[in-house]
Amino acid sequence: EADIYQTPRYLVIGTGKKITLECSQTMGHDKMYWYQQDPGMELHLIHYSYGVNSTEKGDLSSESTVSRIRTEHFPLTLESARPSHTSQYLCASSPGQGNSPLHFGNGTRLTVT
Amino acid sequence: AQSVTQLGSHVSVSEGALVLLRCNYSSSVPPYLFWYVQYPNQGLQLLLKYTTGATLVKGINGFEAEFKKSETSFHLTKPSAHMSDAAEYFCAVSVRGGATNKLIFGTGTLLAVQP
Numbered sequence: 263e264a265d266i267y268q269t270p271r272y273l274v275i276g277t278g279k280k281i282t283l284e285c286s287q288t289m290g291h292d293k294m295y296w297y298q299q300d301p302g303m304e305l306h307l308i309h310y311s312y313g314v315n316s317t318e319k320g321d322l323s324s325e326s327t328v329s330r331i332r333t334e335h336f337p338l339t340l341e342s343a344r345p346s347h348t349s350q351y352l353c354a355s356s357p358g359q360g361n362s363p364l365h366f367g368n369g370t371r372l373t374v375t
Numbered sequence: 376a377q378s379v380t381q382l383g384s385h386v387s388v389s390e391g392a393l394v395l396l397r398c399n400y401s402s403s404v405p406p407y408l409f410w411y412v413q414y415p416n417q418g419l420q421l422l423l424k425y426t427t428g429a430t431l432v433k434g435i436n437g438f439e440a441e442f443k444k445s446e447t448s449f450h451l452t453k454p455s456a457h458m459s460d461a462a463e464y465f466c467a468v469s470v471r472g473g474a475t476n477k478l479i480f481g482t483g484t485l486l487a488v489q490p
Contacts, residue, residue: 305480361426366418
């Protein structure tokens with residue numbers, strides 16, 4: 263059973279459109295993350311958050327932005343989508359300590375035409 | 376800086392055979408180590424983790440992994456493969472004492488199980 267939810271699961275849009283990928287968790291976790299996953303490649307951290315009103319860029323540069331207005335919600339926005347943004351985006355959360363595992367959502371597969 | 380290397384992007388075994396997925400890590404400090412599994416069209420699910428204590432870690436679905444500091448390895452094994460084990464497996468490392476739980480992932484190993 264999923265305690266972290268991502269919508270939509272699949273999205274096909276045209277170049278130049280603004281999109282928001284939704285991520286919500288019901289576990290009360292302070293820390294949330296966005297990873298980008300391409301076939302045959304490692305997952306790359308693109309954004310993370312320590313808590314409300316806290317956001318940081320990850321190890322992989324991304325043109326996307328995030329916000330954390332509520333603990334349970336961590337949406338990712340692309341102001342103007344491009345074909346290079348085609349990828350799978352995975353949201354995750356964790357309770358806090360360094361040895362706590364991440365809980366992942368099922369991902370959003372984005373295709374920009 | 377931490378890094379993870381998974382040897383073999385594709386591994387194929389017969390049903391009932393031993394599963395061995397290799398993972399080597401690089402870390403300047405003692406790491407936390409994780410194995411995740413990803414089934415098609417799903418997110419990642421935790422299989423097992425090593426933090427401290429016993430170096431042989433048992434996880435879900437009959438998988439286990441052994442932390443070998445001298446070899447900087449954390450290989451994943453299962454004595455007998457089942458068809459339902461077909462999935463992609465990711466090894467990951469995080470920084471001990473780090474504040475953010477940021478995980479560094481390997482490139483993944485796709486496991487195929489032949490009948």
